Amino acid sequence: MATAFFSPTFTLRNSTSIPQSRRRSCLVRSSQASVAVETPSSSTTDLLLQVKDLSAVIAESKQPILKGVNLTVRHGEVHAVMGKNGSGKSTFAKVLAGHPDYEVTGGSVLYKGLDLLEMEPEERATAGLFMSFQSPVEIPGVSNIDFLNMAYNARRRKLGLPELGPIEFYGYVAPKLELVNMKIDFLNRNVNEGFSGGEKKRNEILQLAVLGAEFSILDEIDSGLDVDALQDVAKAVNGILTSKNSVLMITHYLRLLEFIKPTYIHVMENGRIVKTGDITIAKVLEKEGYKAIS
Amino acid sequence: MSISALNSYLPKPCAPSRPCARPPRATPTKLFSQPPTLASLSDPHVLRLAETLEDSIASSSCPPPLQKLRDISSQSLLTTPWPSRKDEPFRFTDTSFIRNSEVHPVTLAPTQNLDALSGLADSISPNIAIIDGYLVESLSNLSELPDGVFVGRLSDLNSKGLMDKVSKYVSNFQGDLFWSLNGVGAPDVVLVYVPEGCKVEKPLHLRFVSMNRSYKGSKSLPISNPRVLVLVEKGGDIGIVEEYVGGDGDDRCYWTNSVMEVVLSDGAKVSHSYIQTQSLGAAHVKWTSVCQGSKSVYELTEVSTGGKLSRHNVHVKQEGPDTVTELSSFHLSIGDQLQDLHSKLVLDHPRGFSRQLHKVIVAHSLGQAVFDGNVQVNREAQQTDAGQLSRSLLLEPRATVNVKPNLQIIADDVKCSHGAAISDLEEDQLFYFQARGIDKSSARKALIFSFAAEVIEQFPDATLQKKVGNVIRTLLTPALPSR
Numbered sequence: 111m112a113t114a115f116f117s118p119t120f121t122l123r124n125s126t127s128i129p130q131s132r133r134r135s136c137l138v139r140s141s142q143a144s145v146a147v148e149t150p151s152s153s154t155t156d157l158l159l160q161v162k163d164l165s166a167v168i169a170e171s172k173q174p175i176l177k178g179v180n181l182t183v184r185h186g187e188v189h190a191v192m193g194k195n196g197s198g199k200s201t202f203a204k205v206l207a208g209h210p211d212y213e214v215t216g217g218s219v220l221y222k223g224l225d226l227l228e229m230e231p232e233e234r235a236t237a238g239l240f241m242s243f244q245s246p247v248e249i250p251g252v253s254n255i256d257f258l259n260m261a262y263n264a265r266r267r268k269l270g271l272p273e274l275g276p277i278e279f280y281g282y283v284a285p286k287l288e289l290v291n292m293k294i295d296f297l298n299r300n301v302n303e304g305f306s307g308g309e310k311k312r313n314e315i316l317q318l319a320v321l322g323a324e325f326s327i328l329d330e331i332d333s334g335l336d337v338d339a340l341q342d343v344a345k346a347v348n349g350i351l352t353s354k355n356s357v358l359m360i361t362h363y364l365r366l367l368e369f370i371k372p373t374y375i376h377v378m379e380n381g382r383i384v385k386t387g388d389i390t391i392a393k394v395l396e397k398e399g400y401k402a403i404s
Numbered sequence: 405m406s407i408s409a410l411n412s413y414l415p416k417p418c419a420p421s422r423p424c425a426r427p428p429r430a431t432p433t434k435l436f437s438q439p440p441t442l443a444s445l446s447d448p449h450v451l452r453l454a455e456t457l458e459d460s461i462a463s464s465s466c467p468p469p470l471q472k473l474r475d476i477s478s479q480s481l482l483t484t485p486w487p488s489r490k491d492e493p494f495r496f497t498d499t500s501f502i503r504n505s506e507v508h509p510v511t512l513a514p515t516q517n518l519d520a521l522s523g524l525a526d527s528i529s530p531n532i533a534i535i536d537g538y539l540v541e542s543l544s545n546l547s548e549l550p551d552g553v554f555v556g557r558l559s560d561l562n563s564k565g566l567m568d569k570v571s572k573y574v575s576n577f578q579g580d581l582f583w584s585l586n587g588v589g590a591p592d593v594v595l596v597y598v599p600e601g602c603k604v605e606k607p608l609h610l611r612f613v614s615m616n617r618s619y620k621g622s623k624s625l626p627i628s629n630p631r632v633l634v635l636v637e638k639g640g641d642i643g644i645v646e647e648y649v650g651g652d653g654d655d656r657c658y659w660t661n662s663v664m665e666v667v668l669s670d671g672a673k674v675s676h677s678y679i680q681t682q683s684l685g686a687a688h689v690k691w692t693s694v695c696q697g698s699k700s701v702y703e704l705t706e707v708s709t710g711g712k713l714s715r716h717n718v719h720v721k722q723e724g725p726d727t728v729t730e731l732s733s734f735h736l737s738i739g740d741q742l743q744d745l746h747s748k749l750v751l752d753h754p755r756g757f758s759r760q761l762h763k764v765i766v767a768h769s770l771g772q773a774v775f776d777g778n779v780q781v782n783r784e785a786q787q788t789d790a791g792q793l794s795r796s797l798l799l800e801p802r803a804t805v806n807v808k809p810n811l812q813i814i815a816d817d818v819k820c821s822h823g824a825a826i827s828d829l830e831e832d833q834l835f836y837f838q839a840r841g842i843d844k845s846s847a848r849k850a851l852i853f854s855f856a857a858e859v860i861e862q863f864p865d866a867t868l869q870k871k872v873g874n875v876i877r878t879l880l881t882p883a884l885p886s887r
């Protein structure tokens with residue numbers, strides 16, 4: 111299977127448009143998902159993210175996970191992706207963020223007019239793409255504040271701004287903690303080490319609040335949160351939403367979508383977006399489950 | 405035939421009627437006049453070295469425990485050969501660098517210019533300076549010790565009662581060749597005594613400095629044999645910071661052959677910080693032997709980065725139930741050097757709790773690390789909770805590590821866990837940094853440092869954490885790949 115991707119046909123056919131270094135499928139996929147995603151009618155300058163026929167495999171086993179995802183996000187929009195366990199939602203998020211576990215085998219992703227797939231993960235991040243992890247990893251030995259400071263300075267460098275020293279940074283970060291209702295001593299703890307499920311999620315949102323983002327992908331930011339925490343998180347997310355910034359939320363529950371109102375809801379199944387609509391989809395799912403829409 | 409039986413064939417090293425005289429030298433000639441079985445066990449090289457050490461120490465009056473130590477040590481050297489790679493404890497540890505050097509003992513002349521050392525005076529109090537194995541008062545400051553605490557040379561001790569106590573502890577334990585060489589060559593014993601119920605608020609800082617150093621390639625190897633005995637009575641509590649530095653000069657050669665014995669009575673607590681940053685040309689051989697009474701707590705946190713050959717032997721023996729033992733070590737090998745930890749924890753009583761964390765980074769293709777961690781949970785040690793974890797990080801292609809965790813469990817009602825992993829950095833952790841905009845090389849740097857930080861954070865003293873953290877950061881900087 112894998113060798114097929116390197117077949118001479120591939121090189122010949124794509125030599126003008128696709129760099130050889132990147133492994134892409136030679137198959138031209140038709141975007142015939144069961145429900146066509148309508149292309150935006152407004153001008154293309156409005157586009158923030160355009161995903162076309164994206165397919166990806168697990169790098170190690172070459173097992174296909176994403177099988178032709180199409181998605182368009184314009185500035186200021188809120189999108190939600192729902193779908194059964196294992197349908198590929200987190201994989202989609204991680205592929206957009208550049209996770210090395212996956213290998214893109216086809217399709218394209220345009221972010222702010224740039225070829226996202228050509229960018230290193232850290233370049234994607236400094237270009238304003240933020241993904242909150244479904245299960246954030248623990249990093250013993252690195253304090254939360256040092257980590258945030260490093261990340262914030264990387265962003266500042268990109269913007270040509272002077273970096274902040276630890277003391278200045280503390281002044282900047284301390285008020286952000288209130289936003290997500292975290293105690294100040296979380297700054298001195300090691301990144302996610304020993305955090306409860308809910309604390310890890312709050313910490314992701316804290317990072318988002320500190321770094322800011324034009325496009326945030328929030329992978330199940332609501333799971334494991336109590337009602338109060340959900341409201342805190344929703345408030346923080348709404349706080350960063352502007353007419354320019356967009357959010358893509360992955361969730362299983364309607365309740366988050368009642369706090370952060372989505373423009374579109376997509377349903378993912380077996381590595382594809384099979385349905386797109388408005389909030390009613392989530393309501394149907396909540397009531398009747400996935401069998402109602404498949 | 406047991407060693408003691410063999411020894412009975414030997415002349416008694418010191419007749420009781422000759423107090424404090426030097427034990428007769430065990431010269432090869434003398435030995436060859438002994439039965440052939442004995443001769444075959446003796447090593448002329450060891451005997452010559454022992455003789456040189458004996459010659460170097462002052463033969464003036466010395467306290468009985470020290471004399472006893474010297475006697476026992478010289479006796480055991482008669483039958484201890486130089487270790488070879490065939491001996492299990494030295495299977496991966498090549499000591500030929502010491503073996504092939506011209507070892508000569510350092511004698512600290514009182515005229516030696518100690519002014520040059522005044523920069524070493526430590527503002528942290530209480531502290532003592534041990535220069536080439538000799539305690540130097542002018543560089544020490546013990547003003548803040550509580551009443552009843554004694555820190556000083558055994559030969560300066562006036563209390564007969566305490567001297568008797570010390571005698572009891574001398575050489576209940578038998579180490580290896582290096583242990584015995586120290587016993588013969590130690591100019592004195594530095595005693596740290598904490599009386600019953602006494603809590604020493606500030607940690608006692610012991611600074612070991614190697615002043616006599618030879619140049620790389622000169623073959624000459626000055627040896628010093630510092631020896632410390634820490635005696636903590638019932639319910640006593642003290643923090644000890646044991647720090648070895650080599651002065652300036654990164655590749656100077658010397659041999660620090662040090663021993664520390666720690667005796668904890670019931671309910672006592674010792675928090676022991678051990679930092680070794682000697683030069684990359686040095687040999688550093690260290691014994692830490694610990695005896696724990698019931699309900700006592702012993703915590704050891706070690707960071708070792710120095711030495712061409714660095715070997716730490718830790719031996720912890722449980723003398724009663726309900727003990728707590730926590731051992732954390734971080735070793736770093738950034739050059740052509742070997743970092744070796746041989747630890748042995750023997751549990752003979754119920755309800756002991758022990759945790760051991762060993763971490764090592766080898767950041768050079770000629771670098772090597774060895775860990776042999778033995779935990780024995782014997783028949784009587786029911787309801788023991790013992791955990792051991794070893795993690796090695798190899799940053800260069802030919803860097804090597806030999807890890808041998810071994811748990812021997814005889815008791816049946818116990819909770820024991822162990823694990824050993826040799827790994828590269830975690831991909832998921834690296835990605836987490838990158839996903840927040842931090843480039844891969846900075847992420848690697850932070851993660852490599854954080855690997856060490858887990859141990860550094862165990863130092864009870866925040867200033868020490870910071871200081872050691874900076875040392876590690878500096879050492880790691882050139883070794884960090886520029887990927």
Ligand SMILES: Nc1ncnc2c1ncn2[C@@H]1O[C@H](COP(=O)(O)OP(=O)(O)OP(=O)(O)O)[C@@H](O)[C@H]1O
Binds near residue numbers: 175195
């Ligand atoms: N690194 C990986 N190694 C092996 N299998 C993987 C890997 N990543 C994803 N998968 C598999 O790919 C499929 C999709 O996983 P993904 O995490 O994207 O699902 P999801 O839609 O986010 O599910 P959930 O709702 O449970 O979070 C699953 O079957 C999963 O086991």
Ligand SMILES: [Mg+2]
Binds near residue numbers: 199200201244329
């Ligand atoms: Mg998921």
